[in-house]
Amino acid sequence: KQEVTQIPAALSVPEGENLVLNCSFTDSAIYNLQWFRQDPGKGLTSLLLIQSSQREQTSGRLNASLDKSSGRSTLYIAASQPGDSATYLCAVSKRNTGNQFYFGTGTSLTVIP
Amino acid sequence: EAGVAQSPRYKIIEKRQSVAFWCNPISGHATLYWYQQILGQGPKLLIQFQNNGVVDDSQLPKDRFSAERLKGVDSTLKIQPAKLEDSAVYLCASSSAATYGYTFGSGTRLTVV
Numbered sequence: 001k002q003e004v005t006q007i008p009a010a011l012s013v014p015e016g017e018n019l020v021l022n023c024s025f026t027d028s029a030i031y032n033l034q035w036f037r038q039d040p041g042k043g044l045t046s047l048l049l050i051q052s053s054q055r056e057q058t059s060g061r062l063n064a065s066l067d068k069s070s071g072r073s074t075l076y077i078a079a080s081q082p083g084d085s086a087t088y089l090c091a092v093s094k095r096n097t098g099n100q101f102y103f104g105t106g107t108s109l110t111v112i113p
Numbered sequence: 114e115a116g117v118a119q120s121p122r123y124k125i126i127e128k129r130q131s132v133a134f135w136c137n138p139i140s141g142h143a144t145l146y147w148y149q150q151i152l153g154q155g156p157k158l159l160i161q162f163q164n165n166g167v168v169d170d171s172q173l174p175k176d177r178f179s180a181e182r183l184k185g186v187d188s189t190l191k192i193q194p195a196k197l198e199d200s201a202v203y204l205c206a207s208s209s210a211a212t213y214g215y216t217f218g219s220g221t222r223l224t225v226v
Contacts, residue, residue, distance in 0.1 A: 004155070032213050032214060034214045034215065036217075041222065042219060042220070043119075043202075043204055043217045043218055043219040043220040044156070044204065044206075044215075044217040045217075046214055046215065046216065046217075049213060049214035051213060089155055089156075091155075091156075091215075099144070099208060099213070100146070100158055100161060100169065101158075101215060102158075103155030103156045103157070104155050105153070105154055105155045106155060
């Protein structure tokens with residue numbers, strides 16, 4: 001069974017700092033990896049999707065990388081802002097499970113003004 | 114493109130009562146998922162539909178939970194009778210072969226008292 005771990009569980013940084021969130025998974029035979037953002041009491045908003053043939057994706061101040069061989073992904077946030085405060089979830093899917101995503105428990109990010 | 118619609122947004126019920134949640138996926142998305150997210154944890158898959166057929170319901174507590182997707186579009190998830198440990202956010206997501214990733218609805222927060 002796929003296990004997804006996110007470290008750290010919580011992170012607090014001053015505004016303007018660059019930061020990295022980590023995600024690791026036990027089974028490297030993944031299909032896709034997706035990073036989500038979740039605001040308190042809300043649903044999940046997709047940030048970046050990396051397909052198995054890709055190594056990274058970028059959107060604005062966000063960059064996500066994928067290293068399947070080591071079972072790791074990182075989400076890099078540049079020039080953090082208070083509005084980035086949220087929980088960030090990493091999820092991986094396997095092709096032979098109908099693209100079911102397995103989620104980590106998330107990293108709770110607080111950006112201090 | 115309209116997103117994934119879920120209702121209600123919030124529900125408070127007493128234990129042993131029944132409750133139902135509704136989801137309308139993005140138009141044309143053949144695959145629909147129901148996830149349960151307990152506070153402080155990552156979402157856990159309950160059931161996956163492909164059109165109106167069940168792909169995987171191995172983690173659905175079938176003694177109390179049921180779900181259906183009529184005509185391959187809308188879906189309902191029912192809990193009967195509810196237990197205290199069912200308190201969670203119930204998330205619906207949809208995907209298509211073209212999108213690879215998931216789009217989530219805003220979720221239904223259930224509190225069982």
